[in-house]
Amino acid sequence: MTTTQERRLEDTVLGSAAGRFYRHQNFGTGLLGGVGLGFLLWLLGEYTVNNNPNYGTDMVVTLTMLGWVIGFNLGVGTFNAVLHWILGHDQTKEDELYAAGVGQGKSRYWKYCTDHKVVGTQYLILVFVLFFIGGTLAMMIRTQLLTPNSSFLSPQTYNAIVSIHGMTMIIATIIMVSGPFANFIMPIMIGAKDMAFPRLNAMSIWVIVSAVPPLMATFFVGGVNAGWTTYAPLSVQDGPAMVCFAFTIITFVVSVTVAGINTLITVLTMRAPGMTFSRMPVFVWASVIGGALGLYAMPAFLLDMTMMVSDHATGTSFFVSAQGGSGWLWENVFWIMGHPEVYVILIPPVGALMEVLSTFSRKPMFAYKMIIGAMIGIAGLSIMVWAHHMFTTGWAPDLAGPFMLTTELISIPTGIIFLCAIGTMWRGSNWVRLPMYFGFLFIWNFIVGGVTGIYLSDVPADDYFHGNMFVTAHFHYTLLGGAMIAATAGLCYWFPKVTGRMLDEKTGRAAFWLIAIGFQVTYLAQFYEGFKGMPRRVANYDPIFAPENVVSSIGAYVLMAGWIVLLYALVSSWRSGSIAPANPWSAKSLEWQTLTPVPLENFLEDVTVVNDPYGYGERAELQVHAVFGSTSDAHHGEGH
């Protein structure tokens, strides 16, 4: 497509229907809409239901949050196409191209935009923001715990921070790969022009953006007292903050569900000719499996949180045992979501990591079918292990054995992932660039996380470790040291494709060492606290735990410094790094075979896949992943 053609297209798109209000919608109008409708419904609540002595405040907060979420999405334009259709209009071609961001430069990143690459970038920025918030809260926790009887934070503030740190990080890690990379990279990897449902895709990002302010609002309405797991009845006892918290989750689940369906349908229907299931990159499989598992897990979260709002705002008693409810009901439904959810977090980054290992070892994926089987096996088993979080709750003691069995069985497919990782690295022409640094770190961290996990799967040992810092250290080793480090490997790997710039590797390596060392110090010290018997989620502790808490806090500061240095490297390279070639890693998968920056609809020519993308070291004909036909009408397709 020539520049003149491009400009003419832009003129047509921008000229048609220019001046209509929906051409001016962006994040700012979203904020206006959200605050406006939130305020209106707050007023409505104040004058109608507020006088209810038991639930008045919670009802008003429920209405306000509802107003915020709907208002924000109306304001930003999430429902434009649907509203058009309801009003009997259809979207013109120009409307669609406008929504895809044509001719709007950088301002499209602040808008409802259907281009999957824009959505992916928006997710990436949101993930940075969430990690920054969650990380800052973590620093406040570690500062409080620096000394045994610290009064840096009040117990109420401390509990609120612990809860919101947890939930912010859970949300951030769920979307850290499935948001940016399953959106930006995955469709290109399968040779698609976009996601199957571009509007749902754009919706998923703005809905999740609207979920964040309610989470932060919890701090201003009393704070969530009960940790991110918000066990009932404590969470029912909590004030309106719990309603805001539940609204965050409900909104978040809508987003994740929409995104998961989109990923699934995209991979099922939009693959380029020749992209058979057995030629699909492992990352694509990981995105599909993670997305499908999310579709299983998230409805339970929605249900739990809806019942929670109901208990708060209407006086039902799903979780209040004094009125016939049950805290165990909450715990069960929560972990029916919660355990699959950790694999919703973990599987996509592991997929990304396997791509990194293959590319930088210059070797084919080792035991490709086994790793896909392992990911499916993990997903399948993960829905049957939830009660290992409840070994000490007293619920169903006779099921201790079966849940020990399913939990320990998961280490078989998890072991296969290790086998495939080391098989891929074995005798490779190791090219140790920044993504690979994080690859090595992942392997170490995930080993530690995995081995400590088997202690916890054992009921007699769990009777000691449950609810103590050992558990905290364990899941930070798996989710931060494992999943998030793997995601960072993926980020460094795909950075040149996403931003068009090379990542400043020197600064990146400095960040790596701070992260690697800070992480070990922080969490090895916490393992020691757990061994010694320090409980989790405490604002103060027995002075016998003082030395290891100081060590852990210092480690945490180093870790945070590492992330900030990495963030600096990312931002400065994004703004002014050297221009990236289309394929800086000489990789074979499709995203590296198209131009950088990636054009609208991704490929200028038709793509036909002929082999899997792992033909390193193979005969010449097996090294070719795809051929590109230069049929002249390739880019005049039907669009969405």
Added chain:
Amino acid sequence: MSSNHNHGIHHATYQSIDEEVAPGLHKQLHRQHVRGTLYVWALLTVGGILAGLYLTPILMPHMNSPEGRAAIETVKVFTVAAAPVAALVCAVAIYSLINSRHRSHLDSPPVDGPPLRGNALASGTWLVVSTLLVVFLLFWGLTEWASQQVVHADALQVNVTGQQWLWTYSYPAQTVILPGAKTLTVPKAVDATTLNLPINVPVQFNVTSKDVTHGFWPTQLGIQGDANPGVNDVLRTTPDHLGKFQVRCSQICGLYHAYMYTQASVIPDSAFTAWIAQGDAGRVLTSAKITGGVR
């Protein structure tokens, strides 16, 4: 077939350099790699096993009951069992890092690695070994779990009640018949805020809560159970070592969760009887007193 979009340069294939040009070199190289990795593996395995055996008892506190010592034993045994597998993964990673010749070059390596797409023997062995390990872990866990489910004919009843942010221990009036025709008598019900247990007497905790869920965790007894409102959670153990430790709340329960701990002691029979005889006057603090002290 060729395309201007395919920027990847086709590297010389591994075989052309290795197997075809210098037959025999391939096997020799392979053997060298295996030997190098095995050295690293053996070193790490020994390290892991020694750490499991000798570090665990240092890291964990002295335990006052068989259940507590079972937790230590489990960590020991599982570490030893996991060491060879974890060491293998680390060994391959470390070896490939040491052996890497293109560590930080900006250009991609001139030669790809060998195109190994799987190895039935390696995968099969891995699967069998990991399955056997899981069977062992399960067997170990279930055996220990079963041994802890033994219900003694007679046990000292202690009713544990959690409330925000306080534990109360109630010893109902009872006579416990011990092996050897000995008896232990609590003549009159006693409430206390410290937990005292006679040595070598089976004890049954009946754990419940007055408000929200708490976690009853007598740390060095190796047992733990939630205190749920409206539920009686039964925990059993037989403390067999004298000593002091703390009962800590292991389930976040609101504002002063961190302060919800009490002293516990395993004491001789005679001391226990004497302590019980003091009655409960002045022993039970109110919640208000506790939090008042904290603020």
